[in-house]
Amino acid sequence: MRFATLPDGSPDGRLHLISRDNAFAVAAEACTTLQSLLENWDALIPHLEAQSSALNSGQAKTAFSFEPTSALAPLPRAWQWLDGSAFDSHGDLLASVFGFDAKQGNPDTILMYQGISDRFLAPTETAVFPREDDQIDFEGEFGVMVDKVPMGVSPEQAGRHIRLLVQINDWSLRAIGPHEMKTGFGVLRCKPRCSMAPVAVTPDELGASWRDYRLDIDLAVDFRGERFGAANGYAMSAGFDRLVAHAAYSRDLVAGTVIGSGTVSNATYREVGSSCIAERRGIEILDHGQASTPFMRNGEYVRMEARLPGGQPLFGAIDQTVSVL
Amino acid sequence: MRFATLPDGSPDGRLHLISRDNAFAVAAEACTTLQSLLENWDALIPHLEAQSSALNSGQAKTAFSFEPTSALAPLPRAWQWLDGSAFDSHGDLLASVFGFDAKQGNPDTILMYQGISDRFLAPTETAVFPREDDQIDFEGEFGVMVDKVPMGVSPEQAGRHIRLLVQINDWSLRAIGPHEMKTGFGVLRCKPRCSMAPVAVTPDELGASWRDYRLDIDLAVDFRGERFGAANGYAMSAGFDRLVAHAAYSRDLVAGTVIGSGTVSNATYREVGSSCIAERRGIEILDHGQASTPFMRNGEYVRMEARLPGGQPLFGAIDQTVSVL
Numbered sequence: 222m223r224f225a226t227l228p229d230g231s232p233d234g235r236l237h238l239i240s241r242d243n244a245f246a247v248a249a250e251a252c253t254t255l256q257s258l259l260e261n262w263d264a265l266i267p268h269l270e271a272q273s274s275a276l277n278s279g280q281a282k283t284a285f286s287f288e289p290t291s292a293l294a295p296l297p298r299a300w301q302w303l304d305g306s307a308f309d310s311h312g313d314l315l316a317s318v319f320g321f322d323a324k325q326g327n328p329d330t331i332l333m334y335q336g337i338s339d340r341f342l343a344p345t346e347t348a349v350f351p352r353e354d355d356q357i358d359f360e361g362e363f364g365v366m367v368d369k370v371p372m373g374v375s376p377e378q379a380g381r382h383i384r385l386l387v388q389i390n391d392w393s394l395r396a397i398g399p400h401e402m403k404t405g406f407g408v409l410r411c412k413p414r415c416s417m418a419p420v421a422v423t424p425d426e427l428g429a430s431w432r433d434y435r436l437d438i439d440l441a442v443d444f445r446g447e448r449f450g451a452a453n454g455y456a457m458s459a460g461f462d463r464l465v466a467h468a469a470y471s472r473d474l475v476a477g478t479v480i481g482s483g484t485v486s487n488a489t490y491r492e493v494g495s496s497c498i499a500e501r502r503g504i505e506i507l508d509h510g511q512a513s514t515p516f517m518r519n520g521e522y523v524r525m526e527a528r529l530p531g532g533q534p535l536f537g538a539i540d541q542t543v544s545v546l
Numbered sequence: 547m548r549f550a551t552l553p554d555g556s557p558d559g560r561l562h563l564i565s566r567d568n569a570f571a572v573a574a575e576a577c578t579t580l581q582s583l584l585e586n587w588d589a590l591i592p593h594l595e596a597q598s599s600a601l602n603s604g605q606a607k608t609a610f611s612f613e614p615t616s617a618l619a620p621l622p623r624a625w626q627w628l629d630g631s632a633f634d635s636h637g638d639l640l641a642s643v644f645g646f647d648a649k650q651g652n653p654d655t656i657l658m659y660q661g662i663s664d665r666f667l668a669p670t671e672t673a674v675f676p677r678e679d680d681q682i683d684f685e686g687e688f689g690v691m692v693d694k695v696p697m698g699v700s701p702e703q704a705g706r707h708i709r710l711l712v713q714i715n716d717w718s719l720r721a722i723g724p725h726e727m728k729t730g731f732g733v734l735r736c737k738p739r740c741s742m743a744p745v746a747v748t749p750d751e752l753g754a755s756w757r758d759y760r761l762d763i764d765l766a767v768d769f770r771g772e773r774f775g776a777a778n779g780y781a782m783s784a785g786f787d788r789l790v791a792h793a794a795y796s797r798d799l800v801a802g803t804v805i806g807s808g809t810v811s812n813a814t815y816r817e818v819g820s821s822c823i824a825e826r827r828g829i830e831i832l833d834h835g836q837a838s839t840p841f842m843r844n845g846e847y848v849r850m851e852a853r854l855p856g857g858q859p860l861f862g863a864i865d866q867t868v869s870v871l
Binding site for chain 2: 298300303306321323324325330333334335337338340349350403404405406407408409410411412413414467471472475478
């Protein structure tokens with residue numbers, strides 16, 4: 222099943238079911254918001270499945286053409302956003318360039334911080350930042366949304382609470398990050414609001430490409446007129462089941478918690494490219510002694526879209542322009 | 547003005563006005579929740595002031611006795627909780643014991659992380675943790691609640707958005723913290739849900755004890771049958787105006803954002819005591835080479851209350867028992 226949220230003047234927007242080809246939308250009948258669905262998943266989902274079947278077979282009388290650029294984030298605001306960093310090639314590269322090993326020598330360490338979630342930017346919303354000198358960067362990620370998760374669940378139990386998959390752009394201000402990380406208090410000012418691609422999907426929409434709680438699909442990033450990267454999501458060192466269990470160690474997770482993968486990255490980054498500028502700059506430093514790709518400037522834009530292996534649309538595209546205050 | 551939230555079965559509870567002596571309550575007429583008040587402060591506050599005046603002069607017909615132990619947190623859930631660490635004697639002590647200077651040699655550094663806020667525990671709610679071995683500790687703090695704050699405000703502008711003051715217990719799992727801090731991703735699993743004292747107050751309730759955006763009152767902490775600490779809130783190296791402006795550097799702050807002071811601590815800690823166990827243990831290590839005060843055990847409780855200099859009640863008390871899963 223696929224979901225999108227269209228604006229209706231309220232902070233949570235109006236939940237819609239989206240057809241499997243992302244071409245048609247119909248207002249969900251069983252509930253009005255994605256948050257309320259995640260709070261009451263088991264009771265509501267049979268009704269939504271019936272409505273979704275009708276939509277996919279052309280029987281939904283009130284269906285209309287879905288225009289992804291008019292959508293909000295599927296979850297326009299969330300009570301909790303926890304972002305991991307599960308692609309080791311990303312961390313290893315930055316560690317070798319900057320001499321800082323976040324995992325402290327233990328490959329089993331899970332890295333995660335809590336970020337701003339009172340609003341997720343819409344997929345085509347302009348992203349506003351204080352200034353260019355903060356080194357504005359995008360970060361292409363995947364994420365999951367869970368229903369209510371009890372404190373202390375095992376990874377196996379945690380996996381059963383993963384209800385929806387999403388695609389995220391986790392904006393970063395790179396000039397601020399290293400200082401915040403050295404304090405031990407972690408990232409805050411270097412992490413402005415994220416955006417989400419327009420469509421959230423149930424894991425079965427990925428078929429065999431959802432396995433081991435990882436998304437085995439490529440995240441295409443287009444920037445400055447070229448394919449900047451197309452890294453695959455399967456390379457996570459810990460799957461989303463482990464990320465959810467990690468987060469739930471000392472807290473139950475409120476329904477609608479969003480958990481991110483961290484920047485999608487592959488060890489073959491010289492071939493597949495990168496999902497953020499910082500990684501490409503790291504490669505440049507390794508290869509040429511200095512970075513040559515500038516961070517984003519006022520007015521520049523980035524596009525990110527992960528499709529199914531056959532090319533069919535999935536989450537829709539994030540396509541955002543940067544604006545400086 | 548004083549506010550408390552009483553349970554009504556909804557996640558946000560029912561907003562009440564509280565009399566100046568914390569003895570009487572009356573349901574707020576102009577709005578039903580503290581979140582809605584903070585979203586529309588300027589329009590609603592004149593109505594609430596009139597109702598509060600009636601309550602304080604014994605003219606509120608529907609007033610009833612206020613029982614603080616029946617209250618929820620004034621804001622039972624918030625879209626954003628950002629906790630600072632503005633008492634330098636706390637950081638300096640831990641730095642000298644553990645050899646880690648969070649401020650990295652720059653006294654102007656502001657330390658802050660984003661914590662869990664989908665629910666704040668009620669003031670007398672049992673606090674549930676995974677296990678004793680994680681070194682369960684309380685942290686007595688003060689905090690502020692703001693209305694909507696634009697990105698990029700100056701400290702002077704930020705100060706005008708501070709609408710309410712609160713008292714907080716920021717629970718910590720000390721065995722987990724140092725490792726999380728070393729990763730640079732910051733504190734997450736070591737920071738379970740916080741609790742709040744029952745009454746939120748407007749700054750004018752403190753009279754001359756609210757100055758320079760700091761609370762010049764003592765936070766009395768009672769633990770294991772003794773006065774564990776009574777540190778004063780004025781010693782913040784950065785006032786709440788600066789903490790709010792720091793938080794708003796690259797994000798506008800949603801109305802109802804809660805910003806914490808960090809553990810209240812004074813350089814005279816050997817005389818006034820401490821607001822957390824970790825600090826006392828640090829003093830013991832400095833003085834005797836080893837710590838002797840154990841962290842909290844299953845079934846132990848802690849009480850925290852800050853009153854006005856004349857002894858009049860202010861926020862009411864946090865009085866919580868620890869329970870291990």
